[in-house]
């Protein structure tokens with residue numbers, strides 16, 4: 001069994017957000033972190049590796065410096081890394097990103113026991129679209145919002161979170177599961193041994209030449225030019241004024257609020 005974990009390097013949004021003139025994010029000028037939901041996906045995969053001895057492969061599509069992030073994940077316990085990187089892939093929207101990642105996994109092979117783990121959502125694009133789209137491209141079942149993943153016989157048992165509870169789902173492999181950040185999942189740290197060895201572990205780079213003839217790739221729909229979705233403009237919204245805490249009994253607060261809305265001609 002092999003688990004591909006799709007991991008996105010995202011800008012540390014606690015820092016200053018920088019935007020290029022074409023509306024894409026100026027990632028090189030911002031501190032980069034591993035997408036929080038992807039930390040859960042990594043931990044879920046490493047837990048299954050502890051239990052079954054399966055292979056864990058970290059996969060990312062990004063600029064060459066994203067290799068550093070893959071080495072960190074290998075130092076946490078992953079076996080190897082795949083960096084999908086080419087100028088032609090830059091500025092890809094979710095449709096393009098998912099087909100490129102699906103094509104890379106298809107090229108490396110997805111056997112019957114294998115799985116793909118993704119985070120539910122990236123904190124920059126925030127679309128939660130890439131995981132489900134990869135599953136569609138590879139024509140495999142998908143389960144989203146997973147907080148617990150267990151192997152049970154030949155299938156996988158997933159605790160899927162809902163707004164008001166959860167459901168238990170049994171899914172056959174190969175499948176794709178998107179993971180949420182959950183207090184029950186404590187991502188592990190890199191180990192000293194892991195740090196010492198992470199540069200001796202295999203890391204494959206797949207560029208445009210390596211993927212352009214893959215059947216899952218439609219060359220005219222990738223990158224900034226080909227992507228069906230282009231970011232027209234991205235900007236930091238102006239800070240809103242500070243809120244007002246209404247005081248008094250519920251009735252007094254409601255009366256006060258109605259007066260204020262009337263004064264502002266909102267109602």
Ligand SMILES: Cc1cc2nc3c(=O)[nH]c(=O)nc-3n(C[C@H](O)[C@H](O)[C@H](O)COP(=O)(O)OP(=O)(O)OC[C@H]3O[C@@H](n4cnc5c(N)ncnc54)[C@H](O)[C@@H]3O)c2cc1C
Nearest residue numbers: 006007061092093094118119121122125126127128129130
């Ligand atoms: C502010 C902003 C708004 C955007 N709006 C849109 C939009 O409306 N529509 C659109 O198509 N694109 C949009 N994009 C582009 C989009 O961010 C990229 O296509 C991105 O590669 C994937 O989408 P996402 O960030 O929403 O990821 P999500 O779909 O939220 O990511 C879900 C999971 O997929 C995996 N994943 C995502 N990207 C990668 C990667 N590069 N490498 C490995 N795994 C990955 C991770 O496991 C991640 O947790 C936007 C980008 C920005 C910065």
